[in-house]
Amino acid sequence: MDTLVRGGTVVLESGRLRADVLIRGSRVAGLLDPRESAGFKARVIDASDLLVLPGGVDVHTHIGIQFGDFKTRDDFGSATRAAAFGGTTSLLEFAFPEPGEDPAEAVERRISQASGQAVIDFGFHAAIAQHADADALAGIERAAKLGAPTVKVFTAYRGIMMLELGDVMAVMREAAKARSLVMVHAETEAIVERAVGELRERGIADARHHPQARPGIAELDAARSVLRLAAETGAAVYLVHVTLPEVAEEIARARADGVRAYGETCPHYLFLDESVYSTPHGERFVCSPPMRSAAAARGLWRTLGTSLTGVHSDHCCFDSEQKKVYASDSTRIPPGLPGVETRMPLLISAALSGRLSMPDVVRLCSSEPARLFGMQGKGSLLPGMDADLIVVDPRARHRLDGLHMATDYTPFAGMEIRGRIETVVAGGKVLVSAGRWVGEKPAGRYIRRRRLEA
């Protein structure tokens, strides 16, 4: 039987319209004039006085990964369920190669891990860590053939992830040929190492001083280098977790010069600032790069939708026990914050408070990432698209508690949230109804993504 989401206001990136959404199978079959759909025989989801948005697309999560002594507390089952509760109906995860694996083999291994567990659709980014040898470079094309036309590299984390700039450039040359997007964690390791060394000498390399350990200049310096290498090689480049408006401006400048340069930021860089490190549990906020000044956070808001085209979670699900073990040495605290469930509620709340428009939220969290990352069927509710949608009550107010991520804290505890996600539909199936889980067995499918346009 068809499903009809009736009586709501549909929000697309282009604007709002009063329409009923007709779902047939796993797709949107039509956006109907409410008068037209009156006599329709269908299962009805009542969206009267509510907003209907395309489901969120989160292109930056870390699920079930190891960092040093610590493994994140979640797996594809729990993380995608939490994502769905938070209005995200598809996500892109990373496939870091294990010793002896090339990037494409890592993608295949991760696909089989997620299959049968994920409750929403998922895809993977290839990744190259430490050395860009011939096998790794050849893996970029092989991964693209598997539907993973993106490759992640790091200029930071020496001995774990870091590539030297020469290797980054080699990756870019191959990626340009394969029409893959190069995603870069940009922080200059040498600047971080120097800063950490100085803090250690003074005996204060703890969570409280985390912002000084990874100063803004490290991010700005690496971003500039990487953007220049992209100009040189013709690669398309995407800077993950941008924390500074100055870096966003560098991206905009590169784009004006003809470089295919893009960037995202994350909710924690918009809604929090470095003062969190002086709170009693500063270690819970340790992530790389760190939160910056309140002025930088305000500046970032102004770059949304122009120089930065996405807001993604960088979800990393450690719990407060794991964060606490090395609180006195910020370099050993497992970095990253849980956030796959809180991204959409925070952005929707910001829109309802007038900080941006609701179509902006759709564009930043759904439509633009779906386009850039080649996710056909995602990011819109036009006929023929996947029936991934959320129904939001714009009048509800609540606090971020009772979350479903496999951890015991949220960095956004106590924040008042406007709007509540009442219903979540993924692939035509209702997963959440009246805020309760009603999904059946995991039906998330692997998203075979398209390469960049030539």
Ligand SMILES: [Zn+2]
């Ligand atoms: Zn990340």
